[in-house]
Amino acid sequence: MYKIVKNEKLNEIIYSMWIEAPEVALSVQPGQFIILMITEKGERIPLTVADFNRERGLIRIVFQIVGKTSEELSTLEEGDELYSFIGPLGKKTEIENYGTVITVGGGTGIACIHSIARALKEAGNKVISIIGARNKDLIIMEEELKRVSSELIITTDDGSYGRKGFVTQALKEILDKDQAVKKVWTIGPAIMMKVTCETTKPYPVETIVSLNSVMVDGTGMCGSCRVSVGGETKFVCTDGPEFDGHLVDWEEFMNRLNRYKEQEKKSWEIYQKQVHTCKFVGGIK
Amino acid sequence: MAEMIPIKERMKRNIVPMPEQKPQDRIHNFKEVPLGYTKEQAIHEAQRCLQCKVPKCIAGCPAENNIPKFIEKIVEENFAEAYLEILKTDNLPAITGRVCLQEEQCQVVCILEKKGKPIAIGRLERFVADWARENNIHGKLPEIKRKSQKVAVVGSGPAGLTCAADLAKLGYDITIFEALHKPGGVLVYGIPEFRLPKSIVKYEINEIEKIGVKVITNFVIGAILSVDKLAQDFDAIFLANGAGAPRFMNIPGENLNDVYSANEFLIRANLMKAYSFPEYDTPIKIGKRAATIGAGNVAMDSACTALRLGAEKSYIVYRRSRKEVPARAEEVHHAEEEGILFSFLTLPVKILGDEKGNVIGMECLNMELGEPDESGRRRPIPIAGSNFVIEVDMVVDAIGTSANPIVAGSATGVETNKWGYFIVDENTKATTKEGIYAGGDIVRGSATVISAVVDGKVAARAIDEFLNSGGSLRKK
Numbered sequence: 001m002y003k004i005v006k007n008e009k010l011n012e013i014i015y016s017m018w019i020e021a022p023e024v025a026l027s028v029q030p031g032q033f034i035i036l037m038i039t040e041k042g043e044r045i046p047l048t049v050a051d052f053n054r055e056r057g058l059i060r061i062v063f064q065i066v067g068k069t070s071e072e073l074s075t076l077e078e079g080d081e082l083y084s085f086i087g088p089l090g091k092k093t094e095i096e097n098y099g100t101v102i103t104v105g106g107g108t109g110i111a112c113i114h115s116i117a118r119a120l121k122e123a124g125n126k127v128i129s130i131i132g133a134r135n136k137d138l139i140i141m142e143e144e145l146k147r148v149s150s151e152l153i154i155t156t157d158d159g160s161y162g163r164k165g166f167v168t169q170a171l172k173e174i175l176d177k178d179q180a181v182k183k184v185w186t187i188g189p190a191i192m193m194k195v196t197c198e199t200t201k202p203y204p205v206e207t208i209v210s211l212n213s214v215m216v217d218g219t220g221m222c223g224s225c226r227v228s229v230g231g232e233t234k235f236v237c238t239d240g241p242e243f244d245g246h247l248v249d250w251e252e253f254m255n256r257l258n259r260y261k262e263q264e265k266k267s268w269e270i271y272q273k274q275v276h277t278c279k280f281v282g283g284i285k
Numbered sequence: 286m287a288e289m290i291p292i293k294e295r296m297k298r299n300i301v302p303m304p305e306q307k308p309q310d311r312i313h314n315f316k317e318v319p320l321g322y323t324k325e326q327a328i329h330e331a332q333r334c335l336q337c338k339v340p341k342c343i344a345g346c347p348a349e350n351n352i353p354k355f356i357e358k359i360v361e362e363n364f365a366e367a368y369l370e371i372l373k374t375d376n377l378p379a380i381t382g383r384v385c386l387q388e389e390q391c392q393v394v395c396i397l398e399k400k401g402k403p404i405a406i407g408r409l410e411r412f413v414a415d416w417a418r419e420n421n422i423h424g425k426l427p428e429i430k431r432k433s434q435k436v437a438v439v440g441s442g443p444a445g446l447t448c449a450a451d452l453a454k455l456g457y458d459i460t461i462f463e464a465l466h467k468p469g470g471v472l473v474y475g476i477p478e479f480r481l482p483k484s485i486v487k488y489e490i491n492e493i494e495k496i497g498v499k500v501i502t503n504f505v506i507g508a509i510l511s512v513d514k515l516a517q518d519f520d521a522i523f524l525a526n527g528a529g530a531p532r533f534m535n536i537p538g539e540n541l542n543d544v545y546s547a548n549e550f551l552i553r554a555n556l557m558k559a560y561s562f563p564e565y566d567t568p569i570k571i572g573k574r575a576a577t578i579g580a581g582n583v584a585m586d587s588a589c590t591a592l593r594l595g596a597e598k599s600y601i602v603y604r605r606s607r608k609e610v611p612a613r614a615e616e617v618h619h620a621e622e623e624g625i626l627f628s629f630l631t632l633p634v635k636i637l638g639d640e641k642g643n644v645i646g647m648e649c650l651n652m653e654l655g656e657p658d659e660s661g662r663r664r665p666i667p668i669a670g671s672n673f674v675i676e677v678d679m680v681v682d683a684i685g686t687s688a689n690p691i692v693a694g695s696a697t698g699v700e701t702n703k704w705g706y707f708i709v710d711e712n713t714k715a716t717t718k719e720g721i722y723a724g725g726d727i728v729r730g731s732a733t734v735i736s737a738v739v740d741g742k743v744a745a746r747a748i749d750e751f752l753n754s755g756g757s758l759r760k761k
Binding site for chain 1: 464465466502505508509510531533535539540541543546548552558562563564565567568570641642689690691
């Protein structure tokens with residue numbers, strides 16, 4: 001069993017959790033992911049590792065409530081245990097001293113981009129970070145990202161914080177004025193990564209994305225996560241999760257992300273109904 | 286005690302048929318298809334055994350079970366002793382009793398096979414193991430001195446479990462590392478509940494744990510720890526991580542939403558219990574018209590699973606003819622009884638989808654049989670212009686697996702062949718690195734449970750010899 005040592009609510013929908021998994025913490029590298037199950041009846045969900053502490057044997061994940069499993073996970077408290085937790089899975093980020101690089105994060109991707117930005121900075125890169133969200137409340141880890149970036153640009157769709165607009169506008173401006181940018185990493189919702197790749201396409205800048213496919217085992221057994229990259233079928237779990245975003249077949253990827261939308265919705269509705277009933281009964285007592 | 290019956294009478298009797306769930310009932314549930322012999326049926330069948338002076342069945346049994354002896358114990362109604370007799374050589378009797386290829390092994394060499402009435406050895410083995418489980422009969426660890434050497438087993442499928450149990454019986458300290466959250470490998474993720482109930486797999490693994498084998502789940506060798514690192518802490522290693530990587534046809538449309546590898550389809554259904562969604566959280570596609578490509582046992586399992594999940598039509602699409610079907614005759618028979626539709630001499634060339642990526646059909650070609658190919662089977666040749674579309678809304682690729690490179694990638698000096706399978710000495714299962722052995726599907730490719738069991742046994746013997754003669758990985 002894998003003990004939760006901290007569960008922190010970052011905003012209305014995003015949580016940060018530290019979990020005890022000493023073996024995983026010893027070998028994990030930035031860019032890799034884990035798969036967890038809450039209970040024996042649960043599903044196996046992949047989450048990119050947001051941070052780790054080798055000395056204390058801890059792994060940090062940052063997740064957003066998008067369905068039953070993530071909502072159930074958000075309710076767990078310090079001392080609770082997870083039924084299953086495996087990792088580190090996938091390939092690590094290729095960290096080198098490239099010169100100037102940009103990391104672009106959205107949603108929980110901000111947490112993942114943070115550990116990559118930190119590793120890039122430690123390798124000697126000049127790291128410019130751009131993070132975006134719908135509004136001020138949904139921006140996470142601003143201080144942490146500031147520490148590992150030479151420059152941090154924040155955008156919100158509604159202009160309630162930082163610059164009004166999307167991350168891609170800020171990205172385009174930098175690419176236009178700074179010819180030295182060698183590489184871009186972008187992690188966030190599929191649509192954001194897709195649009196970011198469209199933005200960088202006209203520039204001679206390699207753009208790396210971290211794909212969050214639907215997975216089951218996460219070790220190359222099932223192929224649930226397969227995606228076309230440059231016309232070839234790749235497994236996100238073992239060939240990725242990072243790929244050259246300009247080569248990803250985004251339409252296919254986004255279709256496959258929605259394979260179980262109906263069932264996921266049903267499962268979440270049933271869960272919420274149960275939780276409500278419990279709360280109601282609790283109230284009467 | 287049941288009485289021995291005269292030889293003449295034994296020859297006259299017919300095979301006691303296996304009671305089964307009726308096809309019209311079982312296609313609506315995931316319960317086991319054969320129900321198992323009753324005590325009376327088992328005795329009646331066991332009484333037919335001629336107790337040959339030179340029994341051929343023992344040599345036919347890859348696990349080397351003393352078949353006449355356990356059958357004799359059944360006749361004597363001494364089921365506990367029958368169980369302990371099997372347990373001497375077979376660590377997974379309720380499992381092998383169900384999924385072993387008896388018709389090609391012990392039963393085909395039975396002297397009564399000539400009369401078309403071989404003893405139903407598998408059914409008897411299954412009866413004995415089930416009886417022991419229900420009556421709380423357990424094997425005991427032989428009273429021998431525990432040894433200090435440690436052996437690591439990578440993978441908890443039939444090969445790993447067998448090797449671990451055999452070595453534990455010899456007194457070694459054994460740890461199995463399993464990547465998934467439950468032990469059993471293909472026995473839990475691959476073979477469906479209706480062919481091999483998971484409670485039985487769990488029970489037999491528990492029995493193996495009781496004789497001292499430690500099983501660590503959620504531990505991905507190659508990710509958490511390399512084989513090289515493992516070699517620093519263990520005296521010998523047995524690699525039995527399975528083949529595990531799915532193969533696809535490489536035809537257009539294969540990445541559409543509702544196209545599964547058999548591995549994914551079966552892992553969702555079996556390991557994750559998606560057939561009990563939403564009680565279990567893992568979802569699975571309920572196709573109205575499902576096509577399974579391939580005709581091996583895994584294909585039969587996939588097609589029959591699709592049917593049980595609610596498919597109105599479930600097709601098996603196979604490029605060769607009925608004669609070449611590689612699945613067990615019993616599985617094909619069960620599938621036919623259940624109404625699985627076989628489309629032979631049919632080659633899928635394209636999977637068709639709508640704008641949302643959902644499958645709406647599969648384009649195929651008709652085939653004809655030409656000259657024999659290198660496998661000795663007549664080569665299927667596409668008939669040009671014979672294209673037609675099968676209307677389906679989901680497709681399962683059940684055309685085999687290939688080697689998953691995670692474990693091999695972390696094992697320096699352990700060589701693989703061009704397909705990624707470990708190269709081993711046939712007689713010892715030793716790899717190219719001293720002290721490291723390998724068996725099961727990661728050596729053979731997609732094979733059977735019993736061949737994995739045999740690999741585990743052979744490797745255990747060789748590892749014992751290696752350690753006995755002072756060998757150890759740790760000295761290196």
